[in-house]
Each structure stands twice: as structure tokens, then as C-alpha cells.
Amino acid sequence: MAFKSTRLLLAAAFIGASAFGVSAADFKPENPECIAPANPGGGWDFTCRQVGKSLQDLKLLDKTMQVVNLAGGGGGVAFAEVVNKRDSDNDLIVAASAATATRLAQGAYPGNTMDQVRWLASIGADYGVIAVAADSPINTLPELLDQIKNDPASVSVAGGSAVGGWDHLKVLIAANAYGINDVRSIKYIAFDGGGEAVTQLLAGSVQAFTGDISEAKGFVDSGDIKVIAVLSPERLPGEFADFPTAKEQGVDAVGANWRGFYAPGKMSDDAYNAWVGKISDLYASDEWKGVMAANGLAPLDLQGEAFEQFVAQSVAQIQKISKEIGIIK
């Protein structure tokens, strides 16, 4: 089954007559395309669509960026597709996040490693939060962790990722930092997405929620849940300033779900630099600042080389934690 120029397009209302061959110096993507490695509705899909829309609004792209949903294997299908079949595509970028790094670190994309693709840039970070229901007797992170320490069976923590995934790791990182040694005793319940996890927190089925700020925001505003810790190095600006950090409560845990893009490994340098330039211009724009504010994205301004190093670091860090807590050998 050799695919040639097979395009896995959900959304292709506007491929007109396509042209080949791109002039080198002044690279302009002919058919800009963004793969969201999950079904519509998730963070990756949001990343692609929002960035595509803003790039066009800012005239950084003169064509609409096609968003292609290529779900499977927690992003593994898309990663393999890019590496194996579209390795030299200059028009393609792929949405990625801390979850991508987590899976790469844990070897969950069989046979794939992070240096098979080129990492472009980040567009912001969504810091992790730990929350409880508004009527919960627990008010601080240490109180929650104490209860877990004394009676792990009494606390179920819900999150939107699978066991060993990023939402789960955040709790484990915090627990580890608090001195809970057997982190495997922590009861983590995996739901299909953060929304469902919060709903079950409201329903009283679980006692705590681990997720991203953007997932919790609506429910904090409505007063249904309270955030007992945000896993950022210091307090966030603006409307999130009320959330106490884990650090100030004596739990030295930081967890940022960054969002960004990678590109095929054999993308030409011209194209790579052009894409990096476009995304940095986007990041610097006022429009993007507005999008970030509306979605609870915190600043994380890394492009090109710097971003590549950042991803390498976070992969190494996750690998270390995962080994420590025994998820991988």
C-alpha cells in the first residue's frame, strides 16, 4: 500500500489546482496544511485551527491553512505518517504539545524519536492545575497530598489523559515533590478529555481533578470548582492571579502543557526558517495575545533552535520522572 500524495484531508474545501515546485529563497507555502493528530475538538485541533485563522488574519499566509485531523495512537499515527510518508513536505506543520513529548519520552510511538522531525516553535503554555469541588473540605494542595499520603484509597483523582499521560504525570510530579514515595498508590481515573473529568468532579464521583487551566476556567468562573494549585513557577498574570502556585505552598512542582508545532524532518532550511518566522510574528502580534488571554495560555516564547532544545530537555525530564516512578523501565 504505497501512498503517494495521499492527503488525509477532512477539510479540503479549497484545494484548487495545486502547483508543485516552490522557489527556494522566498519560501511561500503553496498549500499550507496543519495536521491535528486527534479528532476535532481537542487541544491539537484547536492549535491548528486557531493558528491557521490568525496567520491568515495577519496576512502571514495568503491562503487558508487546511486543517487535517489525523487521529490515532495518541498522535503516533500522525507522527509515523509524517516521518514515513511526508518527510520532505515543505507545506506541512503538525500540532504538538507536552503530551507529544510525554509519549516520545515513554516510547509510546513505536520506533519513532523526537529527532526524526524538526521542531518549529511554541505558541504558549497551559499550566497544569489541581482542583477540587467548591464544597470540598480540602483547601490547599498540602491538605490534599496529606490525605493521599495517609489514606490513598480515599482520594480519586480524575484527568483527561490515559494512565501515564500528561495529566496523570502532573499529580505524580506534585506527589513526588511532596515526599510521597509510592506514587503508584495514587488513584488516578482516566476520562475521555478534561471536560468529562470535571463533570465527574461536579457529580461527586471523584475527589480531585488534574488538568489544564483552559479546561478548568469555565467552572472556576461559575464557582463550581476551586483551584488549589497551579503548577507554574510563579503566579500567573491577569484573572488567574488568584490561583496559588504549588511552589508557594511548599510543593516544588512545575508542569506546563506547552503547545507548538513540529515539521517534517527533511523540510528545507528555507521553508523551516519561513515557518519559524511566521510563527514568531504571530506570537508577537496583539491578536495572538488576545487569543492567549481568552484561553488561559501563559507565555512561552521559544522558536527554532531554542524550541528544539526545550523539547529535548522536557523529553529527558519526563523520561527521568517516568523511570523514577516506574512507568518505563
Add this chain to the structure above:
Amino acid sequence: METFASLADGFAIALTWQNLLLALLGCFLGTMMGALPGLGPSNGVAILIPLAFTLGLGATPSLILLTSVYYGAMYGGRISSILLNIPGDEPAMMTCLDGYPMAKKGRAGEALSLSGIASFVGAFLATWGLIFLAPQLVKIALLFGPAEYFALFTLAFATLGGVASTNQAKTAFAAALGIGLATVGVDTQTGVPRFTFGEVHLYDGIDFLVAIVGLFALSEVFLFLEHRHGDSDAAKHKVSVGRLMPSFSLLKSCTPTMLRTSFLGFIAGVLPGAGASLGSFISYTMEKKLVDKENTFGTGDPRGVAAPEAGNNAAAGGALVPMLALGVPGSGTTAVLLAVLLALNITPGPLLFTQQPDVVWGLIAALFIANFMLLAMNIPMIGLFTRVLLIPPRILMPIVAMVSFVGIYGISGSSFDLLVMIGFGVMGWILRKLDVPLVPIILGTLLGNAMENNLRRAITIDNGNWWTLVDSPLSITLWSLAVIGFVLPIIFGKVLKSRMRMKKDEEGAVID
């Protein structure tokens, strides 16, 4: 009343020429995509997202276009179910059971118009439910923890006994097969791949659209090939379409069914994770249990057409409740709509109704408009739809096969999916020959994952205690309903029947 004032505002927003045109376009495209096997409502909406973005539409017009497609697809799915015995999308699966037999009896026109009206009633009532009950209904969703969801899904499977096959062992086999297929792929609880045999394409599991199109559409093609020289061809030509509108008395006799199933479907829609398929399924089986005294369901009973159609359209409306009020999609389609909302910088959640009332009420007004438009569009077009029956099968069947391939390939772009679909087609053909019902297989692939995940969540939360499954009044109710209503009759039904027969004989003897 405040609600009506808000609704009037909503209509003021929705009733512009541009929006009406968008609604018309959406309804038309939606109906078409619903009717074509392989393209369901969720894909239909996803396909049109870029259109909304390229046209540079604002929040409300985009939502009007996309919800029109959503409702339109729910209407359209029934058309191929009734005419070809091939469900256009997964919720329309139940409409095949009585819709196709009705068409075979020469009542295709009636079946189409009746189901169109039932769709309208379901969607209409659900939209009112959305207006008045959304905030309260969220509380229903909050009653359902993992244990209750598991009980609900078990209830759905318990009701299978009433559908289709006479051989319960085969029904159980089909359901287990479907659930088994659903477990293929990466386990969402622990992240380990299961039954994938190292094939990356299987990591995400088997798409139920691939299963449904293969099982229903391709197997139909194989059946025709098998009987090519039979007289089925000639017989088909004589098929009469019958009257186009149902008689008043027929409508009247179906009205209680429509009202009941609208309610049931709506509730099923409100529960995240249950969705329209469960809505139409439960509607059909419950209605069969309730009114099918002469055992005519499955042989072309009009009520069996009205029930699932009212149910699935009501569920489509119900599914908007958790999406808007909790930000939790209740079905595949609402997941796509949620993505659109987010991309438009609208954050659904408990405060959406107060913070962005213009969006919510504009959307609700759009639902009403789309619904009326669909009814107005669908009824006159029935004559056109039924022409499909006049195309000889030797031409029609290849078209059906090719449309199935395109529907799947156009979405996933994967030859692998096509091969899996052919596999399902062969399987469907053999299973049909052996009189194994296909509906339980689809239900299994649709609900299997959710069923397992909720089971495991419930038990993990309660530290490995399996009794947690029957720990709340709600779950006990659901379990009792499943056991008393559906499981016991199957086990004791035969015993009772034979005893009754004996009794009758005895009585007869006495009279003699």
C-alpha cells in the same frame, strides 16, 4: 416571560437573509450527507467547518450553518435506511428494521413522510426542552457517575433481546462480537495496545462507520451478486411507491409513540457519551416492549419507523445540552461543534447562557428555523427520493458500493480502512445468511469502549470493589429494569408460553 424575550432576540439575530440562506444550504447539504452511506453528521459538520471559516462568517452564522447540517444529517440518514436497507448514518440503523419492510410492502412514500414528520416532532420537542430545561437537565447528567453509565449501557444491551433475531444466542454472539471489536486499539485507561498485532492503523480502534458501511452496504451488494439471475430483479421493478403522505389516522396512531420516544431520546441525548444512536436504539426497543402486542415490529410497522426517528432527532437536540452547559460533547457531532465554538472564541460552560446569550439564543432560533426548513424541504422531495427505487439494482448496487468506498476514503484517506470495510462486508454477508442480526454488532462497536471504561473507572474509584456497580438508587433502578424487563422474559418466556399452551389445552379439554 424572560425566556420568550430572549428567544425573540434570538430570532432577531437569526432571521436575516444571509442566515436563512446559510440555513437552507446547511439543511440541503446535511440531508445529502446524511443519506449517503459513509458520511454521517459528525463528518458532515467537520467537512463544512473550513467553508464557514473561508466565508469569514461570524460566530452566529457559522453556528447556524453547522447546526443546520447537523439536523439535516439526522433527517437524511433515514432515507437510505428505508429505501435501500442501508443506514445513512449510525443513528438511522434502527430505522432499517421497519422502514425497509414498509418500503418492500409498497409503502415507501408513507414511510419516508412519516419518518420525516417523526424527525420533526422529535427535534421540535427537543429544542423546547433545550430552552426550558437545559440548566436543570445538567443535573441529570451529574447523577450519572461511572457505575450508572455502566448500568445504562448494560440496559441497552439487555434490550437487544427484543430486536431482530429470534435466536437469542445469535443476538448475544453478535453483541459480544461488536464489543470485542470495540476493544481493539490502545486501551484508553492504561495506554497499552490491545489486539492490534503491531498494526499502527489499529491503534485507534476500528471506526464504527467503517463497520456499519461494510456490514450493511457491502453485504447488500454481495447478496445481490449471489442472486443475480434470480427473479429479484423483475420483482423489484414492480415495487410501488404507494401514497406519499400518511393518512391522518396513521399519524394519529403514531402520535403517542412519537411523544414518548421524543422524551426518551432527549434524555439519552443529554447524557454525555450516550448520544443519538443510543437514543434511537432505546426508543425503538422500549416502544416495541410497550405497544407491540401483535409482534408486528420488524415487519414494517409504522410505529417502528416513527419511534427511532423521533428518538434520534430528539437525542440530537438533547446532546446540545451538555455541550453548551458543561462543555462536554455528548456525541461525535457535538464534539466537532465544540471545536468550532472554541475556535470562535466561545467557551461553553456553566456560564455560557449568561455570558453570551446572543450566541445561545441565536443558535436555538437557528435550530427552530432549520427544523421547519427541513420539514418543508423533505416532504415535497419524497417523490424524488422514491425514484431511487425505480433504478434497477444492477445499476444501483454498484453505485451504492462505490459511494460507500468514497465516503470512507474521503474522510480517512486510508486504503487500510477500505480493506477493513471489505472484511466487514464479507462478514456481514455470511452473518446475514446465518440469520445473525447485525444491529447488535454496531451497537457493540459504538458503546463497547464507553461501557468498559466506565466499568473500570467505577471499580477503580471504589478500590476494586465490584459491588459499587449496584451501590446507588439510580444504578439499582437501571439494573432492575434490565433484568425484570428484558432478561427474565427471555429466560422464562418459553417456559411460560409452553405452560400457557398446556393450560389452554386443559381448559379446552374441560369445555369439551
Add this chain to the structure above:
Amino acid sequence: MSDRIFGVVGLLLALGYAWAALVIEESFLSDAVGPKAFPLIIAAVLGLSSLAIIIKPDKAPEWPSFMRFVEVGAAIVVMILYAIFLPELGFVIATALAATYLTWRLGTRPLSSVVSGCLTSVGIYAVFHLVLGLSLARGPLGF
């Protein structure tokens, strides 16, 4: 007899499924139930229902003659070839070929089959690609 064979196949399927469930490599970190339990329950249901089918089989269906089997088998082969060569040939050509074959085998005269096959292909292309905007396989000729 058909049902008995079917039951045996089902039983083997259940056993194979249970075996495949047992060899799932569990991750170090698992939930209370684990990834194996539910498939094993399903395997049990599958096995029991297969047994029930073996014990109480229905009447055998009417199987087609050998020639008809070949007919269906050939159609399956054509469909598989279609799936494999679709990305190579492009949508319109591949679909026209497959549709022509199926139309012909369903009893249309060859010439009409070609006409019908081509019309089917172009019609579907128009609806799905031009109207709905789905991207279909683009062959060497661009369609």
C-alpha cells in the same frame, strides 16, 4: 449443519480472543481492573453463545451454488484491488473500472456497463469532490 460450523468458528474466535487478551502486556501502572478483565468477560459471552448455537442450531440457510460463490469471491477480489490501487490510479479511473465490473457482473450488457460505470464514477466525483469538497485520491492525471 451451517450453524454448527458457525458455532465452532465462534468458539475458536472466543478462544483466540481470550488468548490474545491474556497476552496483553500490562503496563507497570494499571487501574484496579486492568486491560484484560473486560475482554475476558466478553470472550466468555462469545464462547457461551457459540456453544448455545452448536447445541441448538437453526435450520441451515440456502447456500449458493459453487459458481455463485466464485462470483461473490471475484467481486471481493475486485474490491480489494480497488482499495489497493485507488491511490495509484486516481479516483476517477479506479472507480470507473470497479463500477463497470460490478455493473457487468450484476447482469448489464458490457457496453452499457462501461457507460454506467463511467457515469457513476464521474457523478460521485462531482458530488463528493466538487460539491462537498472531500479530497479523493489524486492519480497521475490529477483526478
